[in-house]
Amino acid sequence: MTTTGAHQEAAGTPDRAWLWWGRRRSVALDVGLGALSALECGLEGVGFAEKAALPVPFGVLFGLLVGAVLVVRRRWPIAVVLVSIATTPAEIGFLLGVVGLYTLAASEVPRRIIALLAGTQLAATFIVTFVDVRQGVDTAEFDPGPWYVPLMAVLVSLGLTAPPVLFGLYIGARRRLMESLRERADSLEQELSLLADRAEERAQWARQEERTRIAREMHDVVAHRVSLMVVHAAALQAVALKDPQKAVKNAALVGDMGRQALTELREMLGVLRSGEDVLAARPGGAAASAAVASAAVAAEAPAPLAAVGAAAAAAAAAAAADDGPCLADIEVLVGQSRQTGLVVELSVHGEARGYAPEVEQTAFRVVQEALTNVHKHAAGARVTVRLAHRDAEVAMQVENGAPDVSGGAADAGLPSGGNGLVGMRERVTALGGVFVSGPTDAGGFRVSAVLPAVGVGEGAA
Structure with a gap:
């Protein structure tokens, strides 16, 4: 099947494909053009039958069949142009030739085939026009000169061939450009979607890394101090009645441990609250890895995700401070x-x-x-x-x-x-x-x- 640019039109919403048409509007257009071409060729078939000494009904039927070929212009543009070239000596199919050349030039057919068929159509039209004008000049009562016949043949043949070919080439190139731009837009949309997904994954990873780091810091700070407090409390319970002085000493140690634990917790919470004011983070450790990931998220992700990444990076940076x-x-x-x-x-x-x-x-x-x-x-x-x-x-x-x-x-x-x-x-x-x-x-x-x-x-x- 020959793929033409005519059935790649982007306007409108595509309906259910029927045969080689992609939309109902295309079906209506081609059927309408085919009917109009058949009517034209049918009327021209009367003159063809008289010149060829054939029955008029035969000429009309022949014209109807030739004109109706235009219906398949999207599927077989080469066949339509070949029929137009074949019927040029019979002077049938003006609309068939013009629309066929346009469709052929706008299709995906190789340029050399387009040039060959367009040149053949041009030569056939030139010959037929030259003969008709020569016959008219021979029966005229005045002599227009030797230049008149070839000039008229050139003008008529170019007028019937060049405009549809050039317009078809323009429409085909424009359609291919639009298709390329549409594919590029789709590709960019997919890439943006992938980048957004990747940024979301990195932001989620950074948040998880930050939660893990905070949990690890809380465990390290609380577990050790509280463990010592529990040990001292057990010792205090054991010696409270036997050795009051040692009990007092253990009680003081428990108090010191509790104050140290609270101090470290306050420092950690303060770091988390003011982490966004930290400008840089040192690499290394879980905190640094979270900072690196958060920086990447802040660079690629949208504003909400970038804010999350920046906050995680700030907290990670503060966690690695010198104090x-x-x-x-x-x-x-x-x-x-x-x-x-x-x-x-x-x-x-x-x-x-x-x-x-x-x-x-x-x-x-x-x-x-x-x-x-x-x-x-x-x-x-x-x-x-x-x-x-x-x-x-x-x-x-x-x-x-x-x-x-x-x-x-x-x-x-x-x-x-x-x-x-x-x-x-x-x-x-x-x-x-x-x-x-x-x-x-x-x-x-x-x-x-x-x-x-x-x-x-x-x-x-």
Whole structure:
């Protein structure tokens, strides 16, 4: 089937396709043109029958059949033009020839075929017109000159051939341009839809990452302080009647722990409320990954999604600020655990130096959560905290022995949500480090982590 540009018109709403027509309007137009062409050819068939000495009904029937061919111009434009060329010597089918050439030029038929058929139609029309004008001049009483006959033949043949071909070429090119623009618009719409979906996914990811980070920070801050408070409260209950001075000391420690927990919670909530005022975030860690994703969302997403991404980025940036916990605070952390009666040994290897804030904060949180787990699950066990400063990394290890049940240490009954080890692993792997945890052969538990030693300047770059 030859595909023509005529049945790719964009105006109107397409109806149910019938045969090769895409719309009812196209059917009505072609049937109307076919009927008009058949009527014209039928009338011209009378003169053809008289010239050819044929019966008039035969000429009329022949003209009707020839004119009706115009109905199939969209499906077979080449056939319509060939019929027009074949009937040119009979001087039948003026409308057939003009509309057929227009349809052929506007179709997707190769240009060389259009040029060949249009040239043939031009030559046939020129010959027929030349003969008719020559016969008219021969019977006239005046001589118009030798130039009159060829000039009239050229003008008539060009007038019947050139305008429909040129107009058809213009309409075909315009239709193809409109189709190309429509396809491009559809493609752009699909791309925008994909970008919007991707931005929504990134915004959702950033929100989820931020919720995870907040939950991890809340767990680290609250779990350790509250664990120490519960241990001190248990000790206070045990010695309240036997040793009032020690009870007073434990009560003061509980108060200090509670105030520290409230202070850290206020600081965290303040960071979340004022996070939008933070201008830049350091890369690294879960907070930095959320900041990167949020920045991408803010760059690509619409305004509502960009606001969400910007808020997440600000909160992530504030979480990695320089005033967070650092490696220097580990000694204080160990001292707080010692105050509960836990035997903790701290050993530091290598020369301490400045690291990026996210590295120091992650190292502190790993040690903090490991000590919290000891308070929860290994009351009375001996604990060893090792910290090693190496050339390209900083390593930490918290190892406890088996719980000393015989020593009178009682389980404080602290609940466990099972998120401590998961949070530590997420923090360490987010910085490109290595995290290992598991029981020891002696019945204790060991937590080890190695973090890349990113300097302060590198971390801020």
